[in-house]
Amino acid sequence: MNHLKDKIEEYRKTFDEDAARVKDEKSLQEVRNLYLSRKRGYLTLLFEKLKTLKPEERPEVGKSLNGLKNYIQGRLQNLREEMAGPEETLKKVDLTLPGRKRYWGSPHPIHLFQQEIENIFLGMGFSIEEGPEIETDYYNFEALNFPPHHPARDDWDTLYISDDLLLRTHTSPVQIRVMEKRKPPIRIINPGKVFRKESPDPTHLPMFYQVEGLVVDHGISFAHLKGTLEYFLKTLFSEKIKIRFRPSFFPFTEPSAEVDIECTVCTGKSKECRVCGGGGWVEILGAGMVDPQVFKNVNIDPEKYSGYAFGLGVDRTAMFAYQIPDMRYFYENDLRFIRQFALK
Ligand code: FA5
Numbered sequence: 001m002n003h004l005k006d007k008i009e010e011y012r013k014t015f016d017e018d019a020a021r022v023k024d025e026k027s028l029q030e031v032r033n034l035y036l037s038r039k040r041g042y043l044t045l046l047f048e049k050l051k052t053l054k055p056e057e058r059p060e061v062g063k064s065l066n067g068l069k070n071y072i073q074g075r076l077q078n079l080r081e082e083m084a085g086p087e088e089t090l091k092k093v094d095l096t097l098p099g100r101k102r103y104w105g106s107p108h109p110i111h112l113f114q115q116e117i118e119n120i121f122l123g124m125g126f127s128i129e130e131g132p133e134i135e136t137d138y139y140n141f142e143a144l145n146f147p148p149h150h151p152a153r154d155d156w157d158t159l160y161i162s163d164d165l166l167l168r169t170h171t172s173p174v175q176i177r178v179m180e181k182r183k184p185p186i187r188i189i190n191p192g193k194v195f196r197k198e199s200p201d202p203t204h205l206p207m208f209y210q211v212e213g214l215v216v217d218h219g220i221s222f223a224h225l226k227g228t229l230e231y232f233l234k235t236l237f238s239e240k241i242k243i244r245f246r247p248s249f250f251p252f253t254e255p256s257a258e259v260d261i262e263c264t265v266c267t268g269k270s271k272e273c274r275v276c277g278g279g280g281w282v283e284i285l286g287a288g289m290v291d292p293q294v295f296k297n298v299n300i301d302p303e304k305y306s307g308y309a310f311g312l313g314v315d316r317t318a319m320f321a322y323q324i325p326d327m328r329y330f331y332e333n334d335l336r337f338i339r340q341f342a343l344k
Pocket of ligand 1: 170210288309
């Protein structure tokens with residue numbers, strides 16, 4: 001057995017010396033035959049000798065022998081490629097295959113969509129405000145005219161952190177924060193995350209984005225609200241988008257409305273549509289004229305000023321803008337989906 005092991009080591013060395021002398025196809029073939037020829041190649045002879053070893057000795061020596069064989073074959077292949085030169089290598093490359101594009105990443109589709117919304121409002125002279133995601137009960141509810149224990153609070157499935165702190169359920173608290181520190185005229189939007197204890201489904205998420213809007217000045221009327229929202233939605237979707245204002249209730253606006261657009265997923269043609277339930281309309285925002293009690297809470301005189309406010313669901317609106325049947329796709333982070341929105 002030791003004799004065979006010595007031989008394997010010896011051939012490894014002599015092969016390296018022989019390989020170093022290879023300079024053309026002929027000398028390469030000679031070295032190959034010397035070691036690998038099926039009749040009298042050095043390695044072929046060693047493999048035959050393997051059979052003479054005791055069965056328990058064979059695996060170890062067999063392994064080294066195979067290692068040497070792989071080494072010699074690999075080295076000879078490299079030598080052949082080195083001698084072939086670039087033209088031969090090019091022949092092996094399929095130039096008709098499409099190139100591999102490197103993907104650099106891109107902002108999230110909801111972020112891009114939010115920017116589109118912001119740009120439309122910036123163009124109308126609105127400015128952008130921010131507010132905290134963790135709110136007090138006062139800003140999320142009380143200052144917005146929800147008295148403690150009022151049943152209207154049940155419409156907002158709230159995640160409480162303590163008795164007084166909560167994850168904001170809407171962006172409306174920013175209305176109060178802005179009116180507390182600034183006096184009219186006010187014309188702002190506030191985009192941001194909101195949270196509700198809800199089970200996800202095609203049109204509901206427990207964490208989603210809203211854009212709040214607030215305008216306060218002398219003589220602001222419902223006509224201003226309607227005209228602004230119509231202009232906004234037509235710019236965001238298209239001139240042809242069908243819009244519907246429906247009477248509704250919010251404690252902080254009076255009168256209040258919810259705004260629906262036609263379901264762009266089925267365009268009202270499918271009775272089984274999972275998105276609009278066959279009704280053909282989908283709600284995307286709540287709105288109304290700022291309630292006089294809210295003005296009083298922030299020391300703005302409701303006799304002198306009036307205003308409107310709205311709160312738009314960004315994810316829900318994006319779903320209809322891109323005709324996506326399920327809002328959850330935005331957050332599953334399947335790159336095949338996400339990359340379709342990437343900035344080019
Ligand atoms: C509100 O949150 C009010 N703050 C809106 C408002 C603001 C009214 C200012 C008046 C004045 P609502 O709960 O309806 O209202 O939500 C507003 C929008 O957020 C909905 O129209 C919808 O587009 C989106 N939305 C609501 N719940 C969800 C949810 N679970 N998942 C995704 N989007 C939602």
